[in-house]
Amino acid sequence: MARTRKSVTIRDVAEDAGVSLQTVSRVVNDGPNVRPHMRDKVRASIERLGYVPSLAAQRMSGSKSYIILALNDRERTLADWRERQGTDWVDQMLLGGILKCSEHGYRMIVELVDTRSEHVERELDAAIAALQPDGVVLTPPHSENALITSLLARRGIPFARIGSKEEGPGVPLTMGDEGAAYDATKRLIELGHTQIGIIAGPREYSLSEWRVEGWRRAMADHGLNSEGLKERGDFSYESGTTATRALLDRNPRLTALIGSSDQMTLAALEVTRDRGLHVPRDFSLISFDNTPIVRFSQPPLTAIDQPIAETVSKAVEHLITQRKDAVPGDVIDVPARLEERASIGPAPRAA
Known part of the structure; x- marks a missing residue:
């Protein structure tokens, strides 16, 4: 009987590749001390068997959580959802973030935080303690909230600031x-x-x-x-x-x-x-x-x-890869585009 994708374990991969469990774990978690030909062998077995690593197992194997946390404004987001007026900011944010995370074996989780609340630090501390994210994406107005950015900087958590050009820690991104x-x-x-x-x-x-x-x-x-x-x-x-x-x-x-x-x-x-x-x-x-x-x-x-999806995707990419060519303070600008429809035309002639 063919083995289903759900039943495949790390032990199955190890047996198929003829290597130890530790070697498979290092390959899955992109760890060091694995010879190139062994890494290729394990990856071939993973591909052949359809193995999907458990997020819990990945977290237990090292210091990474494999989670990117995105913070969005609670009040405005809930108002948009309740009024059902066609806004799709969160949808586009998830589109860009989830797809980029999946490329790297990560997951993205969205938390709603009230940036005006005096309890914002407590709320953020609770989310960080529960999720232990490897990086945080801040959307406006959180991206310029000094309480939030200073807290993340003190915790040593990499973060991206969408809609911000301010100097300081974190990767600033704008949308043209x-x-x-x-x-x-x-x-x-x-x-x-x-x-x-x-x-x-x-x-x-x-x-x-x-x-x-x-x-x-x-x-x-x-x-x-x-x-x-x-x-x-x-x-x-x-x-x-x-x-x-x-x-x-x-x-x-x-x-x-x-x-x-x-x-x-x-x-x-x-x-x-x-x-x-x-x-x-x-x-x-x-x-x-x-x-x-x-x-x-x-x-x-x-x-x-x-370009919400593209901007969040770039933010996630920077947080996961921690790109060495990134220059601190450099603003990443993702250009927007004008979509012409029927609401513009030549100026009317003066009477």
């Missing part, structure tokens, strides 16, 4: 926010728009300011004034409604708008419609995020697609 905002603004200028507003995100996220900087720089590079064309929201639909109304009230000649989240931009679409403006004939809209929901709005929104 400033460049994407610049390109989006430039595209609208190419279409003849000169009055281009922006709804910025909350200040606690550095990426909110990077997007503003990209928009403002593009306006200046093309000789356009950006004064009075910015409002701020908190990434929510409600804040987008308030911000869009304020911008249109203050700037009747506004013909285009960039929103720092899909929810805020969807709100802008509704506000413009309420005011009798047709998108894109009278008004053009570009969003950040490119979550699934924007493909089904009417019209579908042009959006900056954030």
Whole structure:
């Protein structure tokens, strides 16, 4: 009877390869003191038998846990899940992280931590004690929370900081926010728009300011004034409604708008419609995020697609391999891209 994948043990591999259990363990855990031909022999047996090493066994065999921990903001994540509004940040994070972890025989676990809580250190300590991760991926706003980054540094746990350029420990990664905002603004200028507003995100996220900087720089590079064309929201639909109304009230000649989240931009679409403006004939809209929901709005929104999966994948790769060519303080920037849909068009001619 053929042996099933589930029944294969490390002892089966050792017998098939004609080596000791210790040799198989060293190969599985990428340990030292195994001659190349013996390593190849064991790997061939693993492949032939379909052996999958037990995570518990791997952890017992050495100092590694084979776990990468990703921390996400509790309040915002739970709100997104409960409201079911089409956000897919966590999905994309898992896509990039899980696939990269699996390449190296690791597992990724996501924990939700309230970055505003006075108990954040206690929560993080509990997660670290329970999981003993080999590395931690911090997402905004955790990536710039000094309590969290200093705790990980003191524990000697490698970590990656997504959405952060700050100096200090950890590997900083960004997702092309400033460049994407610049390109989006430039595209609208190419279409003849000169009055281009922006709804910025909350200040606690550095990426909110990077997007503003990209928009403002593009306006200046093309000789356009950006004064009075910015409002701020908190990434929510409600804040987008308030911000869009304020911008249109203050700037009747506004013909285009960039929103720092899909929810805020969807709100802008509704506000413009309420005011009798047709998108894109009278008004053009570009969003950040490119979550699934924007493909089904009417019209579908042009959006900056954030490379979440690719960025988390790169973060995990650095944590697992501890790359020797990495220069401390160097920021890894993963470019975003603009996906054009039906929400942008030529600027309307002045009456």
